[in-house]
Every structure is written in structure tokens, then in C-alpha cells.
Amino acid sequence: MTDQGKINREGARPASLFERADMTFGRDPRGVSPKMPSVPIDIPPVPQALRRPVAPQAAPVRSLPPEPGVRQAAPAPAPRAVAFRGPFAAIDREHLREGGLIVPEDPVTGLLEEFRIVKRELLADARAEDTPQARRILVCSPHPGEGKTYCATNLAIALAAERGLEVLLVDADVVKPSVNQRLGIEAEQGLMDALADPSILPESLVIRTDIEGLFVLPAGTASSRDAEYLASARTAEVLDRLTEGAPDRIVIFDTPPALAASPAAELAQHVGQALLVVRADDTSRAALEDAQQLLSACADIKLLLNAARYSPSGRRFGSYGRKGK
Numbered sequence: 001m002t003d004q005g006k007i008n009r010e011g012a013r014p015a016s017l018f019e020r021a022d023m024t025f026g027r028d029p030r031g032v033s034p035k036m037p038s039v040p041i042d043i044p045p046v047p048q049a050l051r052r053p054v055a056p057q058a059a060p061v062r063s064l065p066p067e068p069g070v071r072q073a074a075p076a077p078a079p080r081a082v083a084f085r086g087p088f089a090a091i092d093r094e095h096l097r098e099g100g101l102i103v104p105e106d107p108v109t110g111l112l113e114e115f116r117i118v119k120r121e122l123l124a125d126a127r128a129e130d131t132p133q134a135r136r137i138l139v140c141s142p143h144p145g146e147g148k149t150y151c152a153t154n155l156a157i158a159l160a161a162e163r164g165l166e167v168l169l170v171d172a173d174v175v176k177p178s179v180n181q182r183l184g185i186e187a188e189q190g191l192m193d194a195l196a197d198p199s200i201l202p203e204s205l206v207i208r209t210d211i212e213g214l215f216v217l218p219a220g221t222a223s224s225r226d227a228e229y230l231a232s233a234r235t236a237e238v239l240d241r242l243t244e245g246a247p248d249r250i251v252i253f254d255t256p257p258a259l260a261a262s263p264a265a266e267l268a269q270h271v272g273q274a275l276l277v278v279r280a281d282d283t284s285r286a287a288l289e290d291a292q293q294l295l296s297a298c299a300d301i302k303l304l305l306n307a308a309r310y311s312p313s314g315r316r317f318g319s320y321g322r323k324g325k
């Protein structure tokens with residue numbers, strides 16, 4: 001449990017997770033909303049759709065009647081969401097527990113509370129934007145071992161607990177894939193196979209799990225052309241197919257280190273939000289700035305300060321912040 005929801009002795013609100021991340025990295029927190037939520041215990045379900053309320057309809061524009069004999073083109077049908085229909089995998093809860101991950105059926109922990117706060121922010125922004133891009137979230141960091149996979153997986157599990165939400169966790173770290181291993185599932189094919197072979201329907205590779213609302217697209221088969229495949233037009237095609245017509249679907253990408261490989265920078269062009277995981281004790285400001293630069297195709301980069309302090313009692317995060325707002 002963090003001190004985030006507590007009030008200090010003077011009655012003033014302590015620095016929020018956003019603000020503490022910003023202060024850690026020398027950012028001015030004044031631009032950030034002073035109203036961070038206190039740690040919630042019972043979260044009301046998110047509305048069925050992430051859509052904004054429908055705006056009042058403008059008065060209908062009168063059009064000329066069609067000329068006799070001229071056929072009117074039918075309006076294009078709205079895209080329908082594809083159903084995920086890959087293999088089914090049961091996730092061993094003990095394996096999650098041993099890996100320090102959130103276990104959906106377990107009592108509320110400090111870790112879950114931290115990720116609930118993070119997911120609220122991400123969902124609020126996805127809802128405000130209401131585009132497939134805003135519902136795609138990249139998780140990355142400058143260097144190896146800073147907690148990208150740990151955060152991406154926990155975030156996906158926390159999000160899947162929202163009623164009516166589908167969460168697709170995509171392993172985009174094809175050189176060192178670890179989502180499958182972290183969740184204890186097995187699969188050969190995944191993202192890279194769908195990118196390399198246009199005849200493969202990506203939804204047929206998405207693993208359905210016994211955690212309600214949680215789906216996984218593994219990294220798939222590595223090849224020497226992975227960077228080219230990710231940079232090709234096929235990436236947009238695959239991602240559109242997985243997200244179009246699905247306002248209740250969030251996609252989380254786990255990526256390799258931004259300063260060591262290109263996938264994070266490539267995928268930044270296709271997402272509406274990026275979570276830049278940094279270690280308070282480890283990540284230098286120069287590395288942080290370089291990573292931000294590489295991800296600049298994404299307009300909304302948020303900082304997630306991971307593992308400020310490790311403790312068996314569950315304190316995992318020091319701060320959570322956002323950039324560019």
C-alpha cells in the first residue's frame with residue numbers, strides 16, 4: 001500500500017504518483033491535475049463502451065432527390081469487431097503468484113491498487129480520445145530489465161477485471177519474448193507470423209485465457225526481417241483488424257528496450273498512449289530523454305516510475321507521471 005491516499009499532518013494532499021514521477025525527473029508538476037484519486041478499494045464497473053457521450057445531432061441537411069435512373073451508393077457498413085479465436089489456455093494462478101503478478105481471485109493487494117490507479121488514467125484518456133489508437137497502449141523503457149513485461153502483464157490483468165472490457169496483451173519483443181513464460185502459457189505463432197504472412201488472420205493466433213477478458217498475442221516466430229515487417233504497411237493492417245469496431249477493447253504492447261531495438265519506436269506510430277517505465281534508482285535522465293525522443297511519434301507519453309523501493313510488504317511503485325500534457 002502506498003501513502004498516496006493519505007493526508008499528511010497539515011492536512012495537505014501528499015504529492016500524487018504523477019507529481020512524484022515528475023519531481024523525480026525534474027519535471028514541473030504544476031501542469032498536472034491536482035486531483036489524483038485516492039487508492040480505491042471497490043471500483044465501480046467502467047461503462048460498457050469507452051465511447052464519449054454522443055453529441056447532440058445537428059439539424060439534418062436536405063439533399064437533392066436522386067436523378068431518375070441513377071443508383072445511390074449504399075453507405076459503407078461500420079466495421080465489426082473480429083472475435084479472437086486462437087487456442088485456449090488455462091493460466092496457473094500459483095505461477096502468477098510466484099512471479100509477483102496480480103492474481104485476479106486473490107484479495108486486494110497494494111500491487112493491485114497501484115495498477116488500478118494506473119489503469120484509471122489510461123482508460124480515462126482512451127475514453128476521452130475515443131479512437132482505436134487511444135485504446136492501444138505501448139509499454140516500453142530505455143534499457144533492459146526495467147520492468148516493462150512486469151508492468152505490461154500486471155496492467156493487462158488489472159484492466160481485464162473491468163466488466164465488459166477485452167484486453168489484448170501483445171508481446172512485441174520478438175528477440176526476447178517473455179509474456180508467455182510470465183503467464184505460463186505456450187504458443188508458437190504470434191504477431192510476427194501475422195506480419196510476415198498476409199494470409200494469416202491475426203485473430204486466429206490470439207490466445208483466449210481463463211482470466212475473463214484477458215487475451216494474449218504471443219511474439220511468434222523470429223526472423224532476420226522482423227524490423228522490416230514491423231515497419232511495413234502490414235502492421236497498421238493487422239492492428240486495425242484487431243481493434244476496429246471494438247470500443248471495449250484495449251491493446252497493451254510489451255516491447256524491447258527503446259534504446260536497444262526498433263520495435264518500440266515503430267509501434268509508437270500506431271498507439272495513442274505510451275507508458276515509459278523508468279527505475280528511479282537506475283534510469284538516467286539522458287536515457288529517459290533519448291527514449292522519449294525515439295517514441296515521439298506518440299503524442300501522449302506517460303512516465304511510470306517502477307520499483308522505487310522493493311519490499312515484501314508489497315510496495316512496488318514510487319511514482320506515476322505523464323508527459324506532454
Ligand SMILES: Nc1ncnc2c1ncn2[C@@H]1O[C@H](COP(=O)(O)OP(=O)(O)OP(=O)(O)O)[C@@H](O)[C@H]1O
Binds near residue numbers: 176306
Ligand atoms: N516493481 C517490481 N516489483 C518486483 N519485481 C519487479 C518489479 N519490476 C520488475 N520486477 C522484476 O524484475 C525483473 C525484470 O523485469 P522485466 O522482465 O519486467 O523487465 P523488462 O524491462 O521487461 O526486461 P527486458 O528488457 O529484458 O524485457 C523480473 O524478474 C521482474 O519480475
Ligand SMILES: [Mg+2]
Binds near residue numbers: 150173178255
Ligand atoms: Mg521484457
